[in-house]
Structure formats: C-alpha cells, structure tokens
Amino acid sequence: xxxxxxxxxxxxxxxxxxxxxxxxxxxxxxxxxxxxxxxxxxxxxxxxxxxxxxxxxxxxxxxxxxxxxxxxxxxxxxxxxxxxxxxxxxxxxxxxxxxxxxxxxxxxxxxxxxxxxxxxxxxxxxxxxxxxxxxxxxxxxxxxxxxxxxxxxxxxxxxxxxxxxxxxxxxxxxxxxxxxxxxxxxxxxxxxxxxxxxxxxxxxxxxx
Ligand SMILES: C[S@@+](CC[C@H](N)C(=O)[O-])C[C@H]1O[C@@H](n2cnc3c(N)ncnc32)[C@H](O)[C@@H]1O
Numbered sequence: 001x002x003x004x005x006x007x008x009x010x011x012x013x014x015x016x017x018x019x020x021x022x023x024x025x026x027x028x029x030x031x032x033x034x035x036x037x038x039x040x041x042x043x044x045x046x047x048x049x050x051x052x053x054x055x056x057x058x059x060x061x062x063x064x065x066x067x068x069x070x071x072x073x074x075x076x077x078x079x080x081x082x083x084x085x086x087x088x089x090x091x092x093x094x095x096x097x098x099x100x101x102x103x104x105x106x107x108x109x110x111x112x113x114x115x116x117x118x119x120x121x122x123x124x125x126x127x128x129x130x131x132x133x134x135x136x137x138x139x140x141x142x143x144x145x146x147x148x149x150x151x152x153x154x155x156x157x158x159x160x161x162x163x164x165x166x167x168x169x170x171x172x173x174x175x176x177x178x179x180x181x182x183x184x185x186x187x188x189x190x191x192x193x194x195x196x197x198x199x200x201x202x203x204x205x206x207x208x
Contacts, residue, residue, distance in 0.1 A: 016095050026053035026078055032094065033103040034086035034120065039067030040181030041105060046076030048178060053078045055093065057086040087125060096131045101138040105180040121152050126159045133200040141196040144186060149194030161198035170194045
C-alpha cells in the first residue's frame with residue numbers, strides 16, 4: 001500500500017491494489033471520497049450503502065485515524081480510510097475508468113482569490129477525476145463557496161464532464177443524499193450549498 005504526503009517524492013507503482021481482494025464483489029461498484037474530514041459521509045455510506053464500497057482519502061492524520069477507528073469499531077467492511085494527499089494517491093490507487101463515483105465535499109478552505117492556485121479542483125485534478133471515472137460515472141461535488149462553485153462548474157464542463165443539471169447549472173440535493181459532517185451543519189443553519197453532479201459521458205455521447 002502506498003502512503004505519501006505532498007512533500008514526499010512520488011512513489012512509482014507498476015500495479016494497482018487488488019480491490020477485489022479487499023472488497024470482494026463490491027469492488028465492481030467502487031467509489032472514492034477525497035477529504036473525508038470527520039467522516040460523516042463515509043460512516044453513513046458504510047451503513048446506508050451496503051452494496052457499494054468506498055475508499056476515503058484524508059490528508060490530516062488525526063482525522064484519518066479517528067474515522068478509520070470508527071469504521072473498524074462499527075464493522076463497516078465496505079469502507080476503507082487512507083491517510084494522504086488525494087491528488088497524489090488517487091492516480092496510484094485506481095486504474096483509469098475504474099470508479100463508479102467520486103465525492104468531493106467542501107474540499108478546502110482556500111476560497112480567497114490569492115488561494116486559487118491551491119484549490120483541490122484545479123485543471124489537472126479535473127482531468128484526473130474524469131479519467132478515473134467509468135463511463136457514466138458520477139462526480140459529486142459540493143461547496144459552500146459561491147466563487148469556487150462557479151469556477152468548478154466551468155472547469156469541469158471544459159474538461160468534458162456532462163452536467164446533470166444542464167450547462168452552468170447547480171442541482172438540488174437528491175432525496176437520498178447523504179450529508180457530510182459539514183453539510184449537516186448547513187442543513188441546520190440554512191447556509192447555501194452549491195451542488196454539482198457531473199457525469200463522465202458514455203462513449204456514444206463523447207464529442208457531442
Ligand atoms: C472543509 S473539510 C470538509 C470535510 C468533509 N468533506 C465534510 O464535508 O465535512 C476539507 C477536508 O478535506 C481535506 N483535504 C483537503 N485537501 C485534501 C487532499 N488533497 N487530500 C486529502 N484530503 C484533503 C482536509 O484535510 C479536510 O479534512
């Protein structure tokens with residue numbers, strides 16, 4: 001298994017982890033969460049989506065350890081929490097086209113103009129997320145920062161994602177949405193959340 005932080009040299013891998021050995025048949029419905037924080041989404045996913053598997057990547061060791069311990073205590077065999085930088089780990093853990101969904105919720109606090117360069121969903125990451133998804137796979141992006149939301153919708157459409165809500169538009173929470181830890185707070189306070197549900201086009205749709 002590969003653990004690496006942003007200041008470590010990239011580690012070359014010649015093959016991906018055997019997800020079938022880890023998750024059994026659920027490996028065919030593998031999802032990724034980048035930045036799971038206190039784990040509200042991952043832990044609820046483990047309970048509410050028994051027919052799917054989730055790998056959560058969290059860069060803060062304390063958060064990752066605490067959530068991983070809860071996963072263990074609750075016996076959630078369909079969830080695995082790893083500590084590291086999702087930008088470095090994701091391309092080393094998953095083959096292109098192998099993920100059914102990727103979840104990125106309230107990804108980082110870099111909302112100021114001078115922080116734009118540090119955003120998780122930049123051009124490179126948008127291309128990577130698209131590449132990792134299977135055709136028809138879902139990118140579930142949520143943010144509370146309007147400028148980030150506007151920037152993300154433009155960027156993601158530009159790299160080729162198909163926006164479920166229509167070009168440039170945001171969607172309502174689907175009825176079965178699992179709220180993340182941060183989102184639960186906003187559901188109580190009424191603070192606005194911008195949601196994007198972006199699909200990797202199936203082959204016949206490419207280039208439309
Ligand atoms: C604002 S919190 C939101 C946490 C959670 N998604 C939620 O909605 O409650 C952002 C989280 O993303 C993590 N994060 C930011 N960039 C990351 C990266 N490149 N790889 C892994 N985790 C990252 C941070 O450490 C933090 O825990």
